Amino acid sequence: MKIGVRLTLWGTIITLAACAAVCVTLYVGLSVSLHNEIDGFLEGEVQEFLSILVAEDNEPLEKVEADIRRELGSRERNDLTFRLLGVDGRLTLGSHADNRLPDPWPLDNASSEPGRTWYETIQADPEASPIRVCSMIAKLPARGPVIVQATYSLDGVNTALGRFRNMSFVVLLLAAVGSVIGGRILARKSLRPVHEMSTAAAGIGARDLSRRLNQSGEGDELDHLAGVLNDMLERLEQQILRIRQFTADAAHELRTPLTALRGAAEVALGPNVSDERRRETLEESLEEFDRLSRLTEDLLLLAQADAGRAINRREPVALNEAIGDVLELFSAVADEKRITISAGEFPPIEILADRERLRQVLCNLMDNAIKFTPAGGRIEVDTETAGERVTVRIADTGVGIDEERLPHVFDRFYRADSARQRAGGFGLGLPICRMLVTALDGEIRIESKPGEGTSVYLEFSGAECRR
Numbered sequence: 396m397k398i399g400v401r402l403t404l405w406g407t408i409i410t411l412a413a414c415a416a417v418c419v420t421l422y423v424g425l426s427v428s429l430h431n432e433i434d435g436f437l438e439g440e441v442q443e444f445l446s447i448l449v450a451e452d453n454e455p456l457e458k459v460e461a462d463i464r465r466e467l468g469s470r471e472r473n474d475l476t477f478r479l480l481g482v483d484g485r486l487t488l489g490s491h492a493d494n495r496l497p498d499p500w501p502l503d504n505a506s507s508e509p510g511r512t513w514y515e516t517i518q519a520d521p522e523a524s525p526i527r528v529c530s531m532i533a534k535l536p537a538r539g540p541v542i543v544q545a546t547y548s549l550d551g552v553n554t555a556l557g558r559f560r561n562m563s564f565v566v567l568l569l570a571a572v573g574s575v576i577g578g579r580i581l582a583r584k585s586l587r588p589v590h591e592m593s594t595a596a597a598g599i600g601a602r603d604l605s606r607r608l609n610q611s612g613e614g615d616e617l618d619h620l621a622g623v624l625n626d627m628l629e630r631l632e633q634q635i636l637r638i639r640q641f642t643a644d645a646a647h648e649l650r651t652p653l654t655a656l657r658g659a660a661e662v663a664l665g666p667n668v669s670d671e672r673r674r675e676t677l678e679e680s681l682e683e684f685d686r687l688s689r690l691t692e693d694l695l696l697l698a699q700a701d702a703g704r705a706i707n708r709r710e711p712v713a714l715n716e717a718i719g720d721v722l723e724l725f726s727a728v729a730d731e732k733r734i735t736i737s738a739g740e741f742p743p744i745e746i747l748a749d750r751e752r753l754r755q756v757l758c759n760l761m762d763n764a765i766k767f768t769p770a771g772g773r774i775e776v777d778t779e780t781a782g783e784r785v786t787v788r789i790a791d792t793g794v795g796i797d798e799e800r801l802p803h804v805f806d807r808f809y810r811a812d813s814a815r816q817r818a819g820g821f822g823l824g825l826p827i828c829r830m831l832v833t834a835l836d837g838e839i840r841i842e843s844k845p846g847e848g849t850s851v852y853l854e855f856s857g858a859e860c861r862r
Contacts, residue, residue, distance in 0.1 A: 398589075399582040406578035407571060414570045418563035425559060429552045430527070437529035438512055440545040444477045445533055452537040456488050463490045474550065480542035482532070487541070495519035495526065496546065505542070509534055516549075524550035588617045596624070604632035637807075649690065652683040659683070696827055697807065709835075712748045714778070714785065714855075715741035721757040722776060725765060734768050738776045744785050746855050752831045759824045760789045760851050767849070768793035784856040791850075796843040804841060805829045 444463070451459050456479075463477050467490050476496075479488035484499035496519065506513045512531045519526065528546045535541055592608050599606050607628060608621040662668060663676045722738055729736050746753075764774045772792040779786045796804060807826045825841075832839045832853060843849040 399579070399586055402582040402585070403575060403578035406581070407574040410570055410574035410578075411567060414567055418566065422556070422559055422563065426552075426556055429555065433527055433547055433549070433552065434514055434529065437514075437527065437545045437547055440475065440477070441512060441529050441531050441543050444479075444545060445531070445543050448479070448533075448535060448538075448541075448543065452535050460488050460490070463488075467491075474548040476544075476546040478544040478546065480530075480544060482540045482542065484542070493546070495523070496528075500530075500542070500544075505530065506532065508532070509540075517546075524548055524553050588621075592617075592621060592624070599628065604628060604635060649687070652687050652690075655683050656680055656687075690823075694823075697823065697830065708749055709747045710750065711745045712750050712753055714744045714746055714753075714787070717750070717753055717757060718776060718778070718787065721754065721761055724758070725761045728765055729774065732765060732768075733770045734765060735773045736776065737773060741778050742780060744778070744780065746785070746835075748835050748855075753835070756828045756831050756853070757787075757789075759828050760853075763824060764789055764791040764793065764849070764851075767791065772848075784854065787853040789851045789853075790848060792848040795845040795847050795849055796841070797845055801841065801843055 447463065448459065451462065467475060467477070475490075476493055477488075477490040478486060478496070480500055481487055484502050486498045486500075496517065504513055504515055509532045512529055515528045515530070517526045517528060526546050526548055528544055530542055530544045533541055533543050588611060595606070595608050607625045610618045610621045610625075612618065659676045659680045663673045663680075668676075718738075718741055722736060726736060761774075768774060768791045774792075775788070775790045777788050779788070804825050807823060829839050835855065837853060837855040839854075840852050841849060842852070
């Protein structure tokens with residue numbers, strides 16, 4: 396069921412329920428008010444009838460009856476009746492003969508206290524309206540104890556209530572029609588921005604993510620939804636642009652070694668190539684194969700990271716031992732380049748990590764530090780702990796990175812300057828490091844000044860860091 400139909404249906408139901416509640420409340424209030432008014436009227440008539448009886452206490456009943464009938468003769472409707480009963484309930488005098496009223500009168504609900512009235516409703520005829528009766532025991536000086544009654548037909552009350560019910564049904568019918576029409580109009584108007592957003596969103600594809608959803612500027616929920624969707628489109632656009640750039644850069648990086656391999660193969664297959672030259676060509680091809688292999692592994696690792704599968708497992712890893720193993724691995728290369736590695740005592744710290752991935756991060760950072768530090772330079776490695784937070788610092792005295800290039804060093808295939816391009820890398824080392832450190836719930840940041848060196852900081856914090 397469409398939202399517009401549901402909104403119209405619910406609006407109609409709520410409107411009808413509210414109207415029905417109002418009508419029922421008014422009907423009950425009107426009914427109670429009319430019955431209370433009739434009871435008050437009957438009590439006054441009983442007092443008036445009693446005053447006539449007291450005034451004509453010594454007169455014959457025929458004369459009293461004639462006076463009462465003459466008094467009631469001015470009423471247009473024959474709906475009021477005066478009755479005088481004995482204490483046994485038998486009729487003594489009546490202003491009108493009414494066979495619908497019982498004789499003798501049942502005294503089950505009679506009040507034994509003189510001067511106190513009680514009320515009863517008699518349904519003598521199922522096809523006729525009920526009769527409301529007000530009774531009171533009185534003591535006349537000459538006639539002794541008697542029951543004075545005034546009866547009133549509820550035909551007028553039932554007619555008024557019936558008219559109100561009919562009017563209520565008409566009101567409910569009009570409310571239903573009006574709520575359906577109004578709800579439909581309101582639903583269409585309210586959902587028009589949603590339809591416009593749907594139409595605009597349907598026209599946005601992977602080829603053109605620059606379009607955005609329009610906002611009315613009213614600051615309502617639909618504006619908020621449009622803003623959230625625009626933010627999502629912005630992120631999607633940036634992600635697709637990065638993927639396109641990544642694909643183009645990867646193709647460019649792959650094209651160079653493939654071209655070199657093809658050229659080497661053509662040279663090796665030449666007719667006048669000596670065995671020594673062919674051997675040299677094959678050795679150069681092996682180097683290019685190694686380059687392709689490293690690039691393929693890096694691309695595979697980045698693809699796994701994007702899919703959330705870069706970290707296979709976590710286990711307690713002694714950070715001090717991991718750093719020591721990496722320093723020992725690179726010590727020979729550093730000695731060959733006459734680079735001094737300075738490392739202090741590392742406290743025994745354990746973190747929850749993937750041992751191989753942590754080693755890969757440290758190796759990449761040490762490899763970069765040695766590559767871009769000239770002969771006679773120095774590399775410092777140390778750690779600092781603060782509570783459950785540990786920081787690893789790898790600082791070199793190398794060429795450094797320009798300030799405007801520094802924010803881009805974690806971009807894939809980005810190489811900061813010509814010196815780094817000559818180093819033979821693909822521009823994937825630091826992006827891989829950041830991806831792995833982030834997967835380990837850590838942080839990586841770089842500080843650098845051209846000509847002074849570069850410092851890389853690895854920070855691990857939280858419950859995963861235990862000393």
